[in-house]
Amino acid sequence: MRVVFMGTPQIAADCLSRLIADGFDLVGVYTKPDMPKNRGMKLAMSEVKEVALAAGLPVYQPATFRDDAAVEELRALRPDVIAVVAYGKILPQRVLDIPKLGCINIHTSILPALRGSAPAQWAILNGLDETGVTAMYLSAGMDEGDIIEIRKTPIEPLENSTALLARLAKIGAPLLSDTLHAIEAGTATRTPQDPSKATLAPMLSKELSPIDWTKSVRHIVDQVRGLDPWPVATADLNGTHFKIYGAQPAPGHTDKAPGTPVSLTKQGLTVACGNGELVLLTQLQAPGGKRMAAPDYFRGHSPTSMSRMSAPSITSRTAVRTLWKPYSPAAPGLTCSRS
Numbered sequence: 001m002r003v004v005f006m007g008t009p010q011i012a013a014d015c016l017s018r019l020i021a022d023g024f025d026l027v028g029v030y031t032k033p034d035m036p037k038n039r040g041m042k043l044a045m046s047e048v049k050e051v052a053l054a055a056g057l058p059v060y061q062p063a064t065f066r067d068d069a070a071v072e073e074l075r076a077l078r079p080d081v082i083a084v085v086a087y088g089k090i091l092p093q094r095v096l097d098i099p100k101l102g103c104i105n106i107h108t109s110i111l112p113a114l115r116g117s118a119p120a121q122w123a124i125l126n127g128l129d130e131t132g133v134t135a136m137y138l139s140a141g142m143d144e145g146d147i148i149e150i151r152k153t154p155i156e157p158l159e160n161s162t163a164l165l166a167r168l169a170k171i172g173a174p175l176l177s178d179t180l181h182a183i184e185a186g187t188a189t190r191t192p193q194d195p196s197k198a199t200l201a202p203m204l205s206k207e208l209s210p211i212d213w214t215k216s217v218r219h220i221v222d223q224v225r226g227l228d229p230w231p232v233a234t235a236d237l238n239g240t241h242f243k244i245y246g247a248q249p250a251p252g253h254t255d256k257a258p259g260t261p262v263s264l265t266k267q268g269l270t271v272a273c274g275n276g277e278l279v280l281l282t283q284l285q286a287p288g289g290k291r292m293a294a295p296d297y298f299r300g301h302s303p304t305s306m307s308r309m310s311a312p313s314i315t316s317r318t319a320v321r322t323l324w325k326p327y328s329p330a331a332p333g334l335t336c337s338r339s
Contacts, residue, residue, distance in 0.1 A: 246283030
């Protein structure tokens with residue numbers, strides 16, 4: 001069975017590595033064009049391209065499939081199936097129609113929940129206790145195709161999106177391999193999705209970053225976890241703009257106003273939040289500095305003598321409108337209400 005693989009980031013590279021190890025006939029690997037990265041803005045290849053070149057596989061990087069030449073180049077590979085994992089491009093119907101056995105996708109949620117580009121992050125942002133990986137057939141609609149198989153996993157209480165995605169890759173890679181074997185054997189099943197249960201996981205943006213200290217401790221902790229490593233939760237303290245990388249619930253209650261630093265311990269900085277609850281900030285980054293443990297930073301800065309923490313000026317009006325908003329097809333924001 002001739003397989004074309006399409007993907008770009010690390011999770012896709014992990015899946016490609018598994019297909020290589022399992023001996024699939026990979027006739028071509030598609031990934032996004034090289035992009036400038038880091039401060040030097042030098043062109044860098046994707047993780048998928050690195051794996052493909054190391055394995056001696058042919059790599060294709062079309063800017064778009066609106067180009068007839070790109071479509072014909074793909075058709076010339078005569079794929080029986082196309083396997084897609086976080087490619088970063090929407091495939092037009094004329095591409096979906098090329099492989100006789102269809103196009104399949106590995107999606108990091110329990111579909112039909114969290115359709116879209118950032119399902120793992122939104123699973124955490126929405127405070128879910130469980131997520132998973134879905135193998136599905138691609139269709140014209142975004143993540144709307146028939147389901148082949150779902151494998152579920154719990155989300156750990158303090159697990160951030162980086163760690164969760166790494167675990168989902170370990171689930172997705174064997175799932176993709178098993179799915180391709182099932183398709184080749186003619187045993188793959190198809191279960192239509194229930195559109196009434198669909199929710200969205202839209203692209204992340206910096207508008208989601210500012211922390212609203214009037215929210216519950218669970219809400220704030222989930223925000224910090226879900227937005228690591230990008231765009232990262234943020235807050236201002238006495239005029240200093242911090243990126244917040246680590247947070248967890250702290251015991252006890254306070255009558256101090258939300259956003260007020262309460263205490264500094266060896267574990268981190270405790271800040272008042274909604275309902276008199278306390279959140280412990282454990283990792284942060286000051287402007288021009290590096291990511292570090294909160295106690296190490298505040299060793300030379302006295303947070304309890306400073307003014308209340310606040311969200312940056314971009315804040316609440318836009319961020320809260322976008323975050324934790326009930327899903328409706330007419331106004332795709334996202335899923336469950338949070339307090």
